[in-house]
Each structure stands twice: as C-alpha cells, then as structure tokens.
Amino acid sequence: MPSSFGSGAHKLLWLPLLALYLAAAIRGFLVTKPYADELIHFAQIDMFRMGDFRLLTDYLTTIPGFHAFVAAIMKATGAGSIGFARLVSALVGLLVIAGFHALRRTLHPGTESVATLQFAVLPLLAPLFFLVYTDGMSLALVLWAAVATFRGRHGGAALLLLLSLGVRQNNVVWVGFLACMAAWPAWRDSGVAGWREMAKLVWPYCIPVVAFFAFWAWNGSISMSPLQATMHPDLSFHAGNLFCLLFVLGLLFPLHVLAGLGDFLARLRWRPGLLLLPVAAFAAFWWGFAGDHPANAIMTDWFLRNRLIVAVNDQPPVRALVGLVVALSVAGWSSLRLKPREAWWLVPFTIAFLGGSWLIEQRYVLIPLSFFLAFRCLRGRAIEWATFALWLIAAVLVVHGTLEGHFFL
Secondary structure, three states, rough: OOOHHHHHHHHHHHHHHHHHHHHHHHHHHHHHOOOHHHHHHHHHHHHHHHOOOOOOOOOOOOOOOOHHHHHHHHHHOOOOOOOHHHHHHHHHHHHHHHHHHHHHHHHHHOOOHHHHHHHOOOOOOOOHHHHOOOHHHHHHHHHHHHHHHOOOOOHHHHHHHHHHOOHHHHHHHHHHHHHHHHHHHHHHHHHHHHHHHHHHEEEEEEEHHHHHHHHHHHHHHOOOOOOOHHOOOOOOOOHHHHHHHHHHHHHHHHHHHHHHHHHHHHHOOOHHHHHHHHHHHHHHHHOOOOOOOOOHHHOOOOHHHHHHHHHHHHHHHHHHHHHHHHHHHHOOOOOOEEEEHHHHHHHHHHHHHHHHOOOHHHHHHHHHHHHHHHEEOOOOHHHHHHHHHHHHHHHHHHHHHHHHHEEEO
C-alpha cells in the first residue's frame, strides 16, 4: 500500500495549500469582530496580557493554559488585537498539522503525505486554525503526546498530556488511551506475567491523572466555571456526540462508505447476521438521539449544527435521513482496518470521551476523528485523492463562510 502513495505529485500541492492557509490567516487577522466563544476566550487573554489575572469563571469552562500562552506572546510582542491572537492560533495550527504528519509517519510510513494533506483541509478543523479557540492547542498537545507514546518516549508523552489538561480538562480520557497503547504490546507478549514491564511503561501517565483528580477535588467540578458546570455536568452520559461522529464519518467519506458497502454486501452472503449492525444503528439513533441541550436550540440561522439538530428533533423526515447516514456509515466502515492492532482501544475511549458531553458540537469529535485518520489504513490511491479534493473545496467554503460571518459550524 505505501508504494501506491509514493508519488512526488503531492509536493506540488503544498505550495498552493500554504498560500490558501496564509490567505485565511491574513483574513482572520483583518476581521475585528469576535465569533461565538472567541468573545470569552479573547477577553480572558486580554486580561492576562494587561496583568489582570482574575478568571472569567462565570463563563470560562477550561483551565486557561491556552489563554496564558497567547497572552504571553502578545505581551512579548506588544500586540493587542484579536487579529494577532488569531495569527498565534494559525501558528498553533501548523503544529497540529505537523503533529499529525509525525504520528502518521510513525504508524504508516509511506502514506503520511496524502493523509496529512487530507488532514490539513479537514472541513471541521480548518476554520478553527484561524479563530481564537482552545481546540487547536488541545489537539496539538494530544497528537504530539501520541507521537511520543508510539516512539517509546513515555515521560515526554506524560508531560505533553499534563499540559493538555491545562487547555481542556477532559483530555484526561486520552491519558488512559495512550497508557493502554504503551502497555498493550507487553500485555500481548507476556500477559499478567509482564506486569513489571507494563508498570514501568505506564507510571508516567499516572502523573496527569493525579493532577486531574487534584484539580477536580479543588474546583468541585470538572468545568472551570461552577456556573457552567450545570451545562457541562460531571459523570453523566449522553449519546448525541457519538451519533454526531458516526454522521460525520458518513458525510466526510462518501466514497469510502460506498466502497465499504460493497464489501459489507459481499460479506452478508455468508454472515447474514451482519445486517443487524446498520438496523441497530438506525434504531439506536431514531429512539436514542436527544439534542436537548439548551445551547443546541439557539441561533439556528447561524449555527449550522443547531439548525440540523432542531430539524432532527422536530422533523421526522430529517431524523430518518440523518439516521440513514448513521446506519450506512456503520455498515460502510464495518470492514475498517486500523494499525497498530491495539488502536481498536480507540472505540471505548471515544465512547467515554464523547459520551461525557451533553452539548452536541462537531468540535468535540476532533480528537477521536484525528486519531481515526492517523490509524486507518488507506483505501486506494484514487479514492484518497478524490477525498482530498472534496475536502479542499469544502474547507475553502467553510473557512470563507466562517470568517465572513455567514455561518458557524
């Protein structure tokens, strides 16, 4: 498979892609109006920049590590505009892309170029490169931690994960995931007898976990804001973002799903019970989806996700259509191959990570989706380049629509 992606043609695409990236960064720099959560994030950054270290705990749900980082750069450079803060986010975005490239190269050498080109234009992620949001730094730290884990540098991975908790507390779930990735080879080779080796590998990951529980005990809730904790309840389970991920996997990968459906139908001949998979997925969505978070019902003319959620809640034909995409996604990806083999641990940790969020947001699927893109085995040259082309067009439209204020995903 790697040899089929070894062409140097991809090198010709990086220059225009970087030009588009620079154009979007400049456009973000020139826009002075804050979008959505930027209002709170930039207000906290600006307070830090001016030496005011009070926390906006009525609104801010995350530990302000990202805010302190951006404020320090702005203080050092003398900059004070939201446009400059967006430039810092764009630079962090390059670290995100580099982290994905390093992880893919570690796991699937020879396929990292096309996979990274796809990742760089992932339509859900692209607009966040140019906005003052915590998602870019959170994703960068988790991806580079994963690189360190798979390269056997577990102390470095634990440090990066600890830093990631200072950006988004719920990244503690990925500490457990990467600890499993570190320990699994020893478990596979020796079972319980290899516990000493596993303990040696895993103990650094205990440090960010202890730090998380210390923060939780001190703060009284996982959310930084006691007021917002009612909107982000601890230890509750909600299926909305899990369905969102399945919908995204169907929507972003139409060619892969179609090809996977062919494989699925072929396997039905000798395993007819597989038909229960898409049927169960549709039924689970139809009866189990509940977009009932208050924030998912506001500004439906601007938040595209809210428009869709309200339509799914209120209009049975829309609910059926989205459920069909979810079902086809499950069937189409049922023959998915991941590398390394222990990457299937991604499934339970994704359920834990996404199930903990009541608010349905496409941003929340970014880390598990990024791991999925890093671990998956590519399908074929034509289908992967066609997917890149589709995503590039979609990313340009989404970034343009966001920065011009027409809509927000």
